[in-house]
Amino acid sequence: MTQNSSSDAPPTDRKWLQCNGQQLRKMAHAGLLWLEQNHEKVNALNVFPVPDGDTGTNMLLTMRSAYKQIQDNHTTHVGKMAGDLSYGALMGARGNSGVILSQIWRGLAKSLKGKETFNADDLADALQQAADTAYGGVMKPVEGTILTVIRAGADEASNAVLITKDLRFLLARVLERCEQALEKTPDLLPVLKQAGVVDSGGQGLVYILEGMLRYAKGQLSLESGAPTAVASLAVAAPAQAHAVPEGGELENPYDVQFILMGENLDVAEVRQRIDAMGDSTVVVGDETTIKVHIHVKNPGEPLSYGISLGRITDVVVENMQLQMEEIVGGPATAVSGNGFSAPLAPVTAVEPGQIAVIAVAPGKGLASIFKSLGVARVVDGGQTNNPSTEEIFQAIQSVPTDKVIILPNNKNIFLASEAARDLSPKQVKVITTRTIPQGFNAMLYHQPDGDLAAVAAAMTDAIEQVATGEITRATRSVTLDGVEVNEGEIIGLVNGRLCASGPLLPDVLEQVLAAMEMEERELVSLYYGQDVTLEESDQVAAQIQTLYPDAEVEVLPGGQAHYFYILGAE
Amino acid sequence: MTVKIVADSACDVPEHLAQELGITIVPVYINVGEQSYLEGVEITREEFYRNLSSYPVYPTTAAPAVGAFTAVYNDLAAAGATEILSIHIASSLSATYNAARLGADAADAEVTVFDSEQITMGSGLLVLAAAEAAAAGQSAAEIVALLQERVPRTRVFGMINTLEALRRSGRVNWAEFGLGTLLQIKPVMMICQGEISVAARIRTRKKALSHTIEMVQSFGPFERLAILHVNAPEAAEELRQMTAGVFSTAHPPMIMGITPAIGTHLGLGTVGFASISAQD
Numbered sequence: 104m105t106q107n108s109s110s111d112a113p114p115t116d117r118k119w120l121q122c123n124g125q126q127l128r129k130m131a132h133a134g135l136l137w138l139e140q141n142h143e144k145v146n147a148l149n150v151f152p153v154p155d156g157d158t159g160t161n162m163l164l165t166m167r168s169a170y171k172q173i174q175d176n177h178t179t180h181v182g183k184m185a186g187d188l189s190y191g192a193l194m195g196a197r198g199n200s201g202v203i204l205s206q207i208w209r210g211l212a213k214s215l216k217g218k219e220t221f222n223a224d225d226l227a228d229a230l231q232q233a234a235d236t237a238y239g240g241v242m243k244p245v246e247g248t249i250l251t252v253i254r255a256g257a258d259e260a261s262n263a264v265l266i267t268k269d270l271r272f273l274l275a276r277v278l279e280r281c282e283q284a285l286e287k288t289p290d291l292l293p294v295l296k297q298a299g300v301v302d303s304g305g306q307g308l309v310y311i312l313e314g315m316l317r318y319a320k321g322q323l324s325l326e327s328g329a330p331t332a333v334a335s336l337a338v339a340a341p342a343q344a345h346a347v348p349e350g351g352e353l354e355n356p357y358d359v360q361f362i363l364m365g366e367n368l369d370v371a372e373v374r375q376r377i378d379a380m381g382d383s384t385v386v387v388g389d390e391t392t393i394k395v396h397i398h399v400k401n402p403g404e405p406l407s408y409g410i411s412l413g414r415i416t417d418v419v420v421e422n423m424q425l426q427m428e429e430i431v432g433g434p435a436t437a438v439s440g441n442g443f444s445a446p447l448a449p450v451t452a453v454e455p456g457q458i459a460v461i462a463v464a465p466g467k468g469l470a471s472i473f474k475s476l477g478v479a480r481v482v483d484g485g486q487t488n489n490p491s492t493e494e495i496f497q498a499i500q501s502v503p504t505d506k507v508i509i510l511p512n513n514k515n516i517f518l519a520s521e522a523a524r525d526l527s528p529k530q531v532k533v534i535t536t537r538t539i540p541q542g543f544n545a546m547l548y549h550q551p552d553g554d555l556a557a558v559a560a561a562m563t564d565a566i567e568q569v570a571t572g573e574i575t576r577a578t579r580s581v582t583l584d585g586v587e588v589n590e591g592e593i594i595g596l597v598n599g600r601l602c603a604s605g606p607l608l609p610d611v612l613e614q615v616l617a618a619m620e621m622e623e624r625e626l627v628s629l630y631y632g633q634d635v636t637l638e639e640s641d642q643v644a645a646q647i648q649t650l651y652p653d654a655e656v657e658v659l660p661g662g663q664a665h666y667f668y669i670l671g672a673e
Numbered sequence: 674m675t676v677k678i679v680a681d682s683a684c685d686v687p688e689h690l691a692q693e694l695g696i697t698i699v700p701v702y703i704n705v706g707e708q709s710y711l712e713g714v715e716i717t718r719e720e721f722y723r724n725l726s727s728y729p730v731y732p733t734t735a736a737p738a739v740g741a742f743t744a745v746y747n748d749l750a751a752a753g754a755t756e757i758l759s760i761h762i763a764s765s766l767s768a769t770y771n772a773a774r775l776g777a778d779a780a781d782a783e784v785t786v787f788d789s790e791q792i793t794m795g796s797g798l799l800v801l802a803a804a805e806a807a808a809a810g811q812s813a814a815e816i817v818a819l820l821q822e823r824v825p826r827t828r829v830f831g832m833i834n835t836l837e838a839l840r841r842s843g844r845v846n847w848a849e850f851g852l853g854t855l856l857q858i859k860p861v862m863m864i865c866q867g868e869i870s871v872a873a874r875i876r877t878r879k880k881a882l883s884h885t886i887e888m889v890q891s892f893g894p895f896e897r898l899a900i901l902h903v904n905a906p907e908a909a910e911e912l913r914q915m916t917a918g919v920f921s922t923a924h925p926p927m928i929m930g931i932t933p934a935i936g937t938h939l940g941l942g943t944v945g946f947a948s949i950s951a952q953d
Contacts, residue, residue: 160733161704163707164707190740193740194741196738197738198736201735202771240775472855475856544876547875568880625879673880
């Protein structure tokens with residue numbers, strides 16, 4: 104590490120009028136340290152609810168490369184120092200945000216070239232050139248990004264030099280203006296507004312500037328990177344009031360991140376509840392997937408809350424207290440767990456002119472699967488609970504398009520579906536799916552923007568690819584399809600035909616699987632009903648696996664009444 | 674007149690062909706947490722895939738530095754290149770093209786930067802066509818015309834083995850692609866002219882493979898063809914045997930492993946094809 108001789112530091116007891124090479128080096132170091140401490144928060148500002156937002160990391164790696172180039176440089180010539188810094192940034196730049204950051208340094212360096220020191224006027228000019236170079240570094244500049252933020256800062260510098268020549272004051276004005284611009288990025292870029300975040304690249308830049316200002320004010324030590332005093336700087340990210348350590352103790356030492364998956368999640372409600380648990384809250388997402396980031400005292404609290412709402416995945420818990428005590432930039436003490444890995448299931452909205460699919464399904468789980476496949480409306484119903492023509496008609500009328508496909512998923516619902524079709528002035532196709540697995544397979548070939556007749560034909564063809572098994576209990580004694588059934592026995596149907604009956608589930612299951620021609624199948628999906636537990640289903644899955652070791656078996660909650668299990672195989 | 678061809682490592686140009694044809698490859702970055710590696714230089718493909726499951730965080734990728742391109746261009750110019758043609762993966766999917774463009778601006782050399790609108794060997798096949806043309810004495814402008822004419826008939830097909838990596842990558846619009854399914858599916862993706870689309874959603878691997886082959890066949894006959902895989906050489910070999918005699922192609926198909934820079938987004942076990950259809 105380089106020395107931190109106080110003679111090089113910007114003066115804190117009087118105005119700071121000239122910046123030399125060594126002071127610039129220390130400022131860059133401070134910017135790097137502050138970004139290092141906050142880059143995970145930048146990563147969290149991701150438009151997509153994926154765990155690997157990497158804007159913060161890319162900017163950090165770029166700044167590290169920049170600083171590495173100058174850390175042992177003893178020149179006091181600010182132009183030379185800026186040139187080396189820029190070279191390091193350019194060589195290490197990665198990612199879009201890193202490239203733009205390197206262009207900012209390049210613009211600054213070009214403007215400062217040949218200068219022994221710089222003053223406030225020089226800095227204002229250099230920031231203008233930095234903004235120009237940053238815009239030139241992008242093929243199609245977009246507002247509401249880091250570009251908007253650096254431009255706002257540069258413009259503020261040009262105004263502020265008219266009233267002050269103090270570099271520290273100038274920097275404070277620039278930072279404040281950058282923060283304001285950052286807060287407004289969602290107004291300029293709809294995708295940010297939708298996700299409830301500010302621009303991540305802009306936030307990264309603000310952290311770098313903030314680190315510099317903290318150092319210039321004597322509020323950041325370059326030795327540990329820790330703030331040396333309670334800071335008064337506001338940060339523009341949503342709900343990010345930092346709990347700055349006093350006496351080195353963090354108020355909320357645990358950094359907790361996870362992804363919450365569920366149904367009908369209320370993002371605003373989750374944000375409010377999570378925010379009450381700690382600080383530095385970032386809660387973004389939609390009704391099925393929410394990314395949570397928070398600093399808390401007790402990491403169990405947000406995790407338990409998450410589990411109460413749905414499934415959680417990509418859990419990261421970090422002890423920031425330990426991290427702070429380690430050398431800055433050292434390895435993080437991350438505990439990363441990934442107990443679940445269910446894919447996301449956002450609901451697709453149908454637009455006018457597109458094809459909407461309406462499916463009939465008994466059970467919440469089956470309805471969720473249909474929605475995850477792109478079904479616009481699910482009508483509740485099935486074997487013992489046939490929906491009325493009117494219910495299906497209402498569903499047809501409720502979708503905002505005039506092209507509709509209906510999946511009855513039961514032969515007893517064909518007539519009601521066709522009657523609803525005839526009642527509606529819309530173009531409606533009924534695809535004669537007899538079982539739930541047939542309905543799922545048909546959905547795989549749904550193309551919302553396709554031609555109605557062609558899409559309906561492709562979906563119809565898909566029905567034949569899947570074999571369906573259904574396991575339920577006999578309500579009376581009968582002999583049907585050559586199978587003798589006693590009341591109360593377990594019975595198995597394959598593709599709607601009775602094929603097995605007996606007192607024991609494993610025997611019936613075995614016959615059902617054989618009738619489904621399992622030796623030729625690669626994949627079985629087991630949808631378990633409302634009267635069956637996950638443990639029981641796992642046992643059934645294990646039996647299938649033992650009988651057919653080469654097949655893949657997936658177990659999903661169907662939630663249907665009466666039928667213990669529905670099986671689909673292909 | 675000497676035209677030199679430059680590509681990035683995500684173009685997946687086979688190493689022996691790069692050497693034979695004098696193609697300079699600029700490595701892209703692979704980030705694992707805060708560690709960053711130059712692909713093929715600081716980490717081999719084998720090492721990366723072997724360690725993938727043990728990384729504490731899922732890796733991400735980043736474009737090469739602007740300065741790296743500048744240095745390569747300057748070196749080639751100093752070594753006697755009169756023109757440089759730098760071909761890169763799709764600007765719609767990666768920052769690499771832009772980094773090369775900025776690198777060219779700063780270089781003291783005559784550089785043309787070309788957007789292949791492709792990834793992996795979709796770009797690589799175009800790079801090979803360009804390098805062969807350069808060796809035959811064509812000018813950069815002539816080669817660019819030759820590439821522009823081929824881009825619309827260049828396609829990459831991939832059968833995604835698991836959705837997890839694609840989901841993590843954040844590179845596709847989940848809802849728009851209809852991939853939010855709770856069921857296991859193997860989407861077949863197609864990339865053409867910088868656009869990714871889902872050509873089919875299929876539930877089992879066998880069916881997805883035969884569907885992929887049928888779909889590729891519909892774009893034949895081919896000028897060039899390659900079989901691609903993400904660390905699944907056996908599956909690629911199986912695909913080669915399945916398609917032997919099925920595809921009509923001028924150059925025999927080669928098998929190429931997909932770079933970690935793209936493989937991290939597609940997921941292990943993904944297989945597919947890169948192709949340039951023959952001219953009608």
